[in-house]
Amino acid sequence: xxxxxxFSYDVLVIGAGGAGLRAAIEAAANGAKVGVVCKSLLxxxxxxxxxxxxxxxxxxxxxxxxxxxxxxxxxxxxQYLNNWRMAExxxxxxxxxxxxxxxxxxxxxxxxxxxxxxxxxxxxxYPRLAHVGDRTGLExxxxxxxxxxxxxxxxxxxxxxxxxxxxxxxxxxACGYDREKGHFxxxxxNAVVVATGGIGRAFKVTSNSWEYTGDGLALAxxxxxxxxxxxxxxxxxxxxVWPISVRGILVTxxxxxxxxxxxxxxxxxxxFDEIPDLYKDQTADNEDEGWRYxxxxxxxxxxxELLTRDHVARCINRExxxxxxxxxxxxxxxxxxxxxxxxxxxxxxxxxxxxxxxQFKQLADLxxxxxxxxxxxxxxxxxxxxxxDGDSQMSNLPGLFAAGEAAAGLHGANRLGGNSLSDLxxxxxxxxxxxxxxxxxxxxxxxxxxxxxxxxIAKTALKPFDVGASGENPYQIQYGLQEAMQDxxxxxxxxTEMQQALSKIAELHARAENVGITGHRQYNNGWHTAxxxxxxxxxxxxxxxxxxxxxxxxxxxxxxxxxxxxPEWGKYNIIVKRGPDGEMLVEKRALPAMPDQLQAVIQxxx
Amino acid sequence: xxxxxxxxxxxxxAAAGRFEDYLTPVEEGMVVLDAVHRIQAQQAPxxxxxxxxxxxxxxxxSAEINGIPKLMCMTRLSNLDLNxxxxxxxxxxxxxxxxxxxxxxxxxxxKLTVKPFRPRSPDLPDGTWTxxxxxxxxxxxxxxxxxxxxxxDVCHVLREHHKEAEFIxxxxxxxxxxLEMHPLDxxxxxxxxxxxxxxxxxxxxxxxRKVCPESITITxxxxxxxxxxxxxxxxxxxxxxxxxx
Numbered sequence: 001x002x003x004x005x006x007f008s009y010d011v012l013v014i015g016a017g018g019a020g021l022r023a024a025i026e027a028a029a030n031g032a033k034v035g036v037v038c039k040s041l042l043x044x045x046x047x048x049x050x051x052x053x054x055x056x057x058x059x060x061x062x063x064x065x066x067x068x069x070x071x072x073x074x075x076x077x078x079q080y081l082n083n084w085r086m087a088e089x090x091x092x093x094x095x096x097x098x099x100x101x102x103x104x105x106x107x108x109x110x111x112x113x114x115x116x117x118x119x120x121x122x123x124x125x126y127p128r129l130a131h132v133g134d135r136t137g138l139e140x141x142x143x144x145x146x147x148x149x150x151x152x153x154x155x156x157x158x159x160x161x162x163x164x165x166x167x168x169x170x171x172x173x174a175c176g177y178d179r180e181k182g183h184f185x186x187x188x189x190n191a192v193v194v195a196t197g198g199i200g201r202a203f204k205v206t207s208n209s210w211e212y213t214g215d216g217l218a219l220a221x222x223x224x225x226x227x228x229x230x231x232x233x234x235x236x237x238x239x240x241v242w243p244i245s246v247r248g249i250l251v252t253x254x255x256x257x258x259x260x261x262x263x264x265x266x267x268x269x270x271x272f273d274e275i276p277d278l279y280k281d282q283t284a285d286n287e288d289e290g291w292r293y294x295x296x297x298x299x300x301x302x303x304x305e306l307l308t309r310d311h312v313a314r315c316i317n318r319e320x321x322x323x324x325x326x327x328x329x330x331x332x333x334x335x336x337x338x339x340x341x342x343x344x345x346x347x348x349x350x351x352x353x354x355x356x357x358x359q360f361k362q363l364a365d366l367x368x369x370x371x372x373x374x375x376x377x378x379x380x381x382x383x384x385x386x387x388x389d390g391d392s393q394m395s396n397l398p399g400l401f402a403a404g405e406a407a408a409g410l411h412g413a414n415r416l417g418g419n420s421l422s423d424l425x426x427x428x429x430x431x432x433x434x435x436x437x438x439x440x441x442x443x444x445x446x447x448x449x450x451x452x453x454x455x456x457i458a459k460t461a462l463k464p465f466d467v468g469a470s471g472e473n474p475y476q477i478q479y480g481l482q483e484a485m486q487d488x489x490x491x492x493x494x495x496t497e498m499q500q501a502l503s504k505i506a507e508l509h510a511r512a513e514n515v516g517i518t519g520h521r522q523y524n525n526g527w528h529t530a531x532x533x534x535x536x537x538x539x540x541x542x543x544x545x546x547x548x549x550x551x552x553x554x555x556x557x558x559x560x561x562x563x564x565x566x567p568e569w570g571k572y573n574i575i576v577k578r579g580p581d582g583e584m585l586v587e588k589r590a591l592p593a594m595p596d597q598l599q600a601v602i603q604x605x606x
Numbered sequence: 607x608x609x610x611x612x613x614x615x616x617x618x619x620a621a622a623g624r625f626e627d628y629l630t631p632v633e634e635g636m637v638v639l640d641a642v643h644r645i646q647a648q649q650a651p652x653x654x655x656x657x658x659x660x661x662x663x664x665x666x667x668s669a670e671i672n673g674i675p676k677l678m679c680m681t682r683l684s685n686l687d688l689n690x691x692x693x694x695x696x697x698x699x700x701x702x703x704x705x706x707x708x709x710x711x712x713x714x715x716x717k718l719t720v721k722p723f724r725p726r727s728p729d730l731p732d733g734t735w736t737x738x739x740x741x742x743x744x745x746x747x748x749x750x751x752x753x754x755x756x757x758x759d760v761c762h763v764l765r766e767h768h769k770e771a772e773f774i775x776x777x778x779x780x781x782x783x784x785l786e787m788h789p790l791d792x793x794x795x796x797x798x799x800x801x802x803x804x805x806x807x808x809x810x811x812x813x814x815r816k817v818c819p820e821s822i823t824i825t826x827x828x829x830x831x832x833x834x835x836x837x838x839x840x841x842x843x844x845x846x847x848x849x850x851x
Binding site for chain 2: 116138149250518519
């Protein structure tokens, strides 16, 4: 009978990216005993991949910026499906959270007068992204990590959570295993914060690492938490397309923020061809104005390359499908051209975009200061996730909190670049604080660990070893799913194809039941992949079902069979939850009414 | 480019291990990590390795490739001689867990021994500071570190002499340098650098700087300036004379 090693905390945080670490720091600061569980080593979470910056209306570069503009930009970007309370809190608290990072040692790039520099980004009206070249995420995670390790928290590195544990309808902890030895652990806790990030591995072309298998969403769903906005998967417009082995790796939007332009194989700046009505007044109508905007001209409007990600990704898709793509099926992203305007362009590019320079030089033999890059859309971010209360980040289950990419609400139908890093710290902080308060007020009964339940979880987890070599190969099932989702539930969707995807998912589910593993439990990557499969299949099904139900095109969802935005659908979120018999329920739920003062802000900024 | 390549991968655990050969198809543009993933998916599902970002930004996939500490995700096959087997081993300095995965937990424990950041009081009434870009840039170089621990792996003080109990190694000297040279920091780590972290063990062979995938000038920009601070405080003959007088 497998043994479980027992740990007890007030607050358990699952995930150690920006949101998880920020939550853990805050919970500890509020007097809670904190445990953190993460699948990788500390400091390796996907936050390190964030490049462009963290959005906060500091108004250091343009004094016209304030929380109201940031709020309106976020709502417009999300096509008004956002949880307006979260969008409001986010816009108001992001500047404070950025300053907090500085107080903990983060070193952002500076303005001439020595303050935090801010750069332009898609969908943000003013230069708003505090940044460190193009490695802002690394700066952020290292700052949180180096601060956090002195705040008194236990970190369980390289552990996978198998299940959340409930007792009489409330959360009492989680159980899982350590990857190093394959030994089981149970983490008792009065409150749990899920900060496990996204679902990128459900798709073939993705900027996400192996970790992003939707674990937190699946864990929460299985114990009864509601998911929301699962149909909205962000395809970042610019991923690398060549060589094949690096396909999907992110090329920061910062390239366009610094003046980079998109061209098709005919050399045309195709982004000028189609500008959505919502953004017509804010978008430059000629190349010169666009260039002036990127160089800080306050009277110029932004170039169309800096429209929202959903739109740019679709335009690139359109060019490639029309046969105007590059040799490897992308479009050209050119930053080298700025040498026409800037005397020391080469140095400037290397200083502003050092890791892009490095990445292309080393992986594609290409010098971005001299040649154009080839780029195409890549699965990047999940707008959907666990439905939470805007203030406290608590889900519909008492004691279960969520923050960061794993939580839904802030971004609505489409996220603006830079709003995720601020999301992590603003709502990581809130989740940590409220989880600590909840834990203090609601002690769980520590004597009620259900050993029978634990044994059954362990037995299921170990099943692939019983099946052995004759079983299905977990990697092949994952590849099968990635192909299906990429082809059938990608940037352009139709009901017919998504129904096919559902049958494919069901078929893969059946195969996954019979997945087999050889070897032993010690650091067995095959086993880890097998365990993640269930989560990946579950979130893929949720994405597909929600996308089928939303019969319109809005934000990140483009339905070829319903190509227009439907005002009626703009009144609803889609909720996915587990039915009483384990079936997946998908339903419309009316958006809560927005208070007048926030309505007024949106009207004022139109 | 060759159509296939042989990978000779160390398989085993703390108790024992041996090299095993895997022949796998290769294509233009592939990096070592791609080939290892292919081997894992098709021939050796239980092959243990760490990786995350696959873009040289997280520092997870450190290994020794043909004897040289490198990131598997940033080593292109086109830069290796594919007529010979490509030898893949775990980092030697750290205890093996399994196959290419080593126990690097010492680095995390050792980091805790370095005194944390302690900023001066804010410059402005709103609780913020002003800093010049030039002052920030010096430290930004050190903060590029992705904690791949390749510098720790190659450092002879750790690799050959295993002075982990006394010496913090190049990665953590870079960490200490980033704190010491941080424009806002007020902490004093000079005594610790000499006594607790044994910076004197480093005899500036620059091996660490040569393997750094982020091209941080570890030896010249981080370690030597820290050594100078130690020398200034403890070994300045004029100061010693004054102390005697």
